[in-house]
């Protein structure tokens with residue numbers, strides 16, 4: 001539980017670099033402790049369902065795990081009901097998901113635990129709407145952070161580029177949440193700090209996605225479907241999950257696959273060649289609304305800032321800028 005409220009405010013300004021999931025959640029928490037929180041985001045403001053450049057993974061299917069949902073509800077009371085009302089699809093993942101893995105279908109049972117399903121853009125848009133209602137959080141769009149300012153031992157702000165000029169902002173705390181493309185390590189090096197080590201686990205994974213308006217008119221005993229491979233022996237898989245607007249997110253994936261589906265014909269062909277026919281059967285006579293979008297995910301990566309002998313005060317690195325995983329990778 002976050003304790004509120006104004007009696008804890010000691011500091012004036014916090015700056016958050018990047019206005020995506022980690023950045024907005026950090027800003028929400030900091031709004032309890034700082035007079036002013038400024039989110040600096042390089043992209044223009046997007047509407048609820050818009051893909052944007054700064055989130056190249058945005059079109060890919062995203063599952064919101066239960067603990068994430070609980071944290072969101074704690075930070076933004078009523079958000080989950082609001083999302084369900086506007087299109088998120090609740091489901092019991094132990095009962096409503098047909099999941100093929102390790103050569104068999106997992107047993108279904110009523111877990112009493114429901115999660116909600118929607119696109120990543122829909123989720124981000126709903127969080128942004130809540131952030132926009134918090135009076136002491138301001139978001140500057142079209143503003144790209146280029147580096148950190150320091151007095152030698154402490155980060156004292158950032159420098160950023162707008163369409164017309166370079167600007168500087170002072171802060172009492174700076175939170176770096178600029179995602180997988182984070183330049184935090186280089187920024188620290190430029191200030192004379194050591195670059196952190198990183199651990200990488202190469203997965204050479206791709207995801208290909210399409211949204212469908214309708215699936216094939218077949219009998220279904222699932223709300224979501226997942227046919228997961230067992231790499232390295234088995235490389236290819238796919239899944240289907242319901243999403244907002246009564247649509248379906250179809251995801252195909254592969255480990256170490258040299259040529260992921262390049263177009264819509266390849267997409268169907270890839271689904272047809274999966275170990276189980278269910279994904280193909282469900283989409284072959286369906287109605288797609290988007291073309292095939294491919295995203296490559298070469299490696300999981302974590303920076304070891306915690307091992308640095310010196311790290312400037314006044315800086316926190318969070319989210320994918322710190323550790324980048326795909327939380328849906330099931331354990332082998």
Ligand SMILES: Cc1cc2nc3c(=O)[nH]c(=O)nc-3n(C[C@H](O)[C@H](O)[C@H](O)COP(=O)(O)OP(=O)(O)OC[C@H]3O[C@@H](n4cnc5c(N)ncnc54)[C@H](O)[C@@H]3O)c2cc1C
Nearest residue numbers: 018020021022041042054057062063144145178179319320
């Ligand atoms: C294929 C794939 C599937 C995934 N599936 C799931 C899933 O099912 N469930 C799940 O929970 N997670 C999933 N993830 C992980 C999830 O996408 C990320 O963990 C999450 O988006 C990270 O949020 P973030 O805010 O740290 O970074 P991001 O969402 O990447 O946001 C970074 C933000 O910083 C901005 N930015 C970047 N540089 C600057 C700069 N210099 N100045 C200002 N702004 C800047 C960007 O525009 C962007 O808004 C998946 C990831 C991938 C790649």
